[in-house]
Amino acid sequence: xxxxxxxxxxxxxxxxxxxTLSCTYDTSENNYYLFWYKQPPSRQMILVIRQExxxxxxxxxxxFSVNFQKAAKSFSLKISDSQLGDTAMYFCAFMREQGGSExxxxxxxxxxxxxP
Amino acid sequence: xxxxxxxxxxxxxxxxxxxxxxxxQTWNHNNMFWYxxxxxxxxxxxxxxxxxxxxxxxEVSDGYSVSRSNxxxxxxxxxxxxxxxTSVYFCASSEGSGGRRWNEQFFGPGTRLTVL
Numbered sequence: 001x002x003x004x005x006x007x008x009x010x011x012x013x014x015x016x017x018x019x020t021l022s023c024t025y026d027t028s029e030n031n032y033y034l035f036w037y038k039q040p041p042s043r044q045m046i047l048v049i050r051q052e053x054x055x056x057x058x059x060x061x062x063x064f065s066v067n068f069q070k071a072a073k074s075f076s077l078k079i080s081d082s083q084l085g086d087t088a089m090y091f092c093a094f095m096r097e098q099g100g101s102e103x104x105x106x107x108x109x110x111x112x113x114x115x116p
Numbered sequence: 117x118x119x120x121x122x123x124x125x126x127x128x129x130x131x132x133x134x135x136x137x138x139x140x141q142t143w144n145h146n147n148m149f150w151y152x153x154x155x156x157x158x159x160x161x162x163x164x165x166x167x168x169x170x171x172x173x174x175e176v177s178d179g180y181s182v183s184r185s186n187x188x189x190x191x192x193x194x195x196x197x198x199x200x201x202t203s204v205y206f207c208a209s210s211e212g213s214g215g216r217r218w219n220e221q222f223f224g225p226g227t228r229l230t231v232l
Binding site for chain 1: 151161204212218220223
């Protein structure tokens with residue numbers, strides 16, 4: 001079974017600075033997908049960024065980027081120029097490539113606070 | 117606009133009562149999922165469905181059941197509510213195969229259930 005570990009229960013950062021959230025996972029699969037979800041106080045789950053395991057290039061979405069290390073099974077999220085609206089819970093998630101089955105396995109989350 | 121809704125948004129019930137949480141999506145998605153979110157556990161998969169009349173157990177299915185009689189709805193039933201089932205429940209849906217290697221899961225707003 002796949003497991004996802006987020007070792008940082010809470011983190012804080014000053015507005016406009018950069019912060020990195022860590023995630024490691026365990027799997028015997030070769031093809032899979034990794035995701036970062038954001039959950040603000042509204043509770044809505046929002047997909048921030050995804051990474052396909054077969055792609056060597058790290059994914060980027062505006063201020064959000066990942067450092068994907070397949071051999072180390074590591075998938076960290078970097079938030080640049082942090083904004084107050086980035087305050088949220090962040091969940092790392094894993095999905096096997098099963099042609100449409102799409103079950104997600106989540107980590108326990110990291111609570112990020114952006115301070116003014 | 118297409119959307120996924122959950123009702124009720126908040127519910128308080130008593131131990132031993134049967135409770136049903138509704139999930140309705142208007143995307144015509146094949147796949148639907150139920151997760152529960154607890155502090156220190158992230159989101160964990162309860163049940164999922166890949167289409168009408170199809171249901172499958174997830175990681176934490178004991179005490180829960182689902183049925184899929186149409187594409188739009190996947191109600192979650194707690195047969196005899198227990199205090200351990202106090203949680204926030206999220207429904208999600210995704211397109212299904214559609215020839216793509218993966219499909220994004222879209223989440224509902226969540227239902228906060230308290231069992232006294």
